[in-house]
Amino acid sequence: MSDHSIIAAVDLGSNSFRLQVARVVEGSLFPLDSLKETVRLGAGLDAQGCLSEAAIAELIAALSRFGERLAGLPPQCVRAVATNTFRVARNSAYFLPLAEAALGFPIEIIAGREEARLIYIGAAHSLPNTRERRLVVDIGGGSTELIIGSQYRSFRTESIQLGCVGWSMRYFPDGVITRERLETAELAARGAFLPLVPDFHTSEWQRAIGTSGTARSLADILELNDLSPLGITRSGMAALREKMLAAGHVDKLVLNGLRDDRRAVVAGGFAIMQAAFDMLGIERMNITYGALRDGVLYDLMQRQTQYDVRDRTVDFFQRRYHVDGLQANRVTAMAMQLFEALRGEAVPDDAVLARHLHMAALLHEVGRSIAHASYHKHSAYILQHADMPGFSRREQLWLSRLVLAHAGSLTKLSGESVSAAEWDAILALRLAVLFYRSRLDETPPEFELVRQSEGYTLTIDALWLNAHPLTAFALTEETTAWQNIGVTLQVQAIAAE
CATH class of the missing domain: 1.10.3210.10 (Hypothetical protein af1432)
Known part of the structure; x- marks a missing residue:
């Protein structure tokens, strides 16, 4: 890669799509451009687990806009990753080719642990390069990733099937917030965290870090409403809970820092974060702005260089x-x-x-x-x-x-x-x-292998073949294997000159 190459990362999340363009200069990334589309793709899944036609249309429109920005970049300089909704949608085989055509680049559906690994890379590059063990929590639209790592290396990565979009739709579908609903949502989230407690409890790390939309949104709300001096705290979460219950509906929440694009999913995100605090023993969580798309950029840069x-x-x-x-x-x-x-x-x-x-x-x-x-x-x-x-x-x-x-x-x-x-x-x-x-x-023998219109021809040294009768027999069987699928494989033995 040249010292002034431009690379781009596309993060297709369940709540929002993000595009980040950066320039690589002597092994460092310098941001050039970024785009965000709030699509709430996770809300477009129907009862059968298929993405609706309306959601697909919105998906295609958003990726067409991204595609215009990416036009002209070489394929090896763009990496697009898709997360939970793409993973679980039963009709992904139908809409994935449409999405790739709109974007103009291949889209990788990544597993939950791979998503967690990339999230940690992005978070680590935005944090001091200390040796402390960190717990990184990323509550996305459709899944939550947990990572324990130090410096730029992750030790444990997990992904669980709960996100702010899905939880908000399940427990607060009409936006109404009651004490019973909130407690039920938190209890269900605690159950999802329970199997991970032994590996991710406070005894396994020294500092908790939150990243991506839910953590950043909660931190903004707590800080801008004087509920927490810095980041997310247990006392701040308790105070926010009372304000949410007093409002009774997401549309009636009057809070500094609550953006319109987060309002519909704030209750579900809050319930998951509270469950994480309770189950993992978190008292305070700092916030970083390095996330999945940043991790994709750094990983792409490393792929194209020495690592x-x-x-x-x-x-x-x-x-x-x-x-x-x-x-x-x-x-x-x-x-x-x-x-x-x-x-x-x-x-x-x-x-x-x-x-x-x-x-x-x-x-x-x-x-x-x-x-x-x-x-x-x-x-x-x-x-x-x-x-x-x-x-x-x-x-x-x-x-x-x-x-x-x-x-x-x-x-x-x-x-x-x-x-x-x-x-x-x-x-x-x-x-x-x-x-x-x-x-x-x-x-190995001297050989010539060529493709022909209806198959292949392998020309091989006759003396070598005579000295290896088992291989000669195996090649005969190989020709039959290809013949069984309608492909001709000819093996020609010739005397070496």
């Missing part, structure tokens, strides 16, 4: 699942060589797929820690469902599909939409595993 958290995750998974590192490296090197032979000069355009193939090859044997038989299925399951810091859901699905396809029948991909480049990657990984079945550091 990519996904590499650390791959390394951790290799150790966690006792992967044979030497074999993984052999297969990876061969798979990348085969893929480049197929893609030729088009490889730079397939940089994302090549990156995924590289990581899939390194992790293709993680399932052996469960069972040798059908290990590729176990590997695919792990890569699809495990928490993998740095990876989006889509990336994990791509890894899972590559690993699932590297062994066994190819008919399991029938009905799936697989691009020509993905088939190339699948063939490259299958052949690499086949050539290194012996798990020895042997010199």
